[in-house]
Amino acid sequence: MSAMLLALFLVFGQLSLMAVGGANAVVPEMLRMVVNEHGWMTAAEFTALFAIAQSAPGPNVLIASLVGWQMASLPGAAISLIGICGPSSILSFYVAKLWQRFRDYRLCHAIQRGFAPLSIGLVLGGAWLLAGIANTGWSAWLLCAISALIAWRTSLHPLWLLGAGAVAGLLGWV
The missing domain is CATH 1.20.5 (Single alpha-helices involved in coiled-coils or other helix-helix interfaces)
Incomplete structure (x- = not known):
């Protein structure tokens, strides 16, 4: 596996585990990792890809595929998509099984109520960041x-x- 494909998988795999509320929730961190940390593209290029991903029909994880495509063509798109979907899907499967066992506990209800404002805050933070870049x-x-x-x-x-x-x-x- 090439170094670029491995890097794409690791970046989007990390983002997958932080994506509480969907891929849009991790847009600020995605931008930081893709633009600032790895230097794969400019902030303007990332914003343009995000706009394309949002205007196209389909899931919000399309941004990961577009970044992967930009960096390593079709293999990059596939690896990025696997990275953004795979870890969180596996984790969700096992957490759902565990959740069924403890769903009536007060702690579970508190966790559910806490995730809503967290998700909203992450999405609004991403919107604010992208709006600032658009200028x-x-x-x-x-x-x-x-x-x-x-x-x-x-x-x-x-x-x-x-x-x-x-x-x-x-x-x-x-």
Whole structure:
């Protein structure tokens, strides 16, 4: 196995075990490891890959495959995907078996209640970090705030909001 493939597996394997709430929860750490620690790409390149991963249909782990593809083509994409999914899947399997045995204990309920704010905080931290890298200005922040408000207060399908954002970008407003 090449050094790059091993490095990709180790990076995404570590991230897998920290991904409480999904792959988006570890975006700040992923960016730090991929950009700052290993120097595999710039922050702007990482942000562009993240945008592609989020706009494509499918799971949020697509960012791992895109980083792997960028670094080592198809084998890199496959190894990165195995790295981000494998360890947490194995751990989840065994924890679920154990959880069934102790699910009525107060400690289990406390752990479940604690994971919700942890997940939300990790995802918001990633969003804040990526927004800072994008450095788009007040109009993009305004569009984001309006979109969030519309998504929260109405039943409008999110694709309409994405389309409106795309049109605003094409017109040069953001």
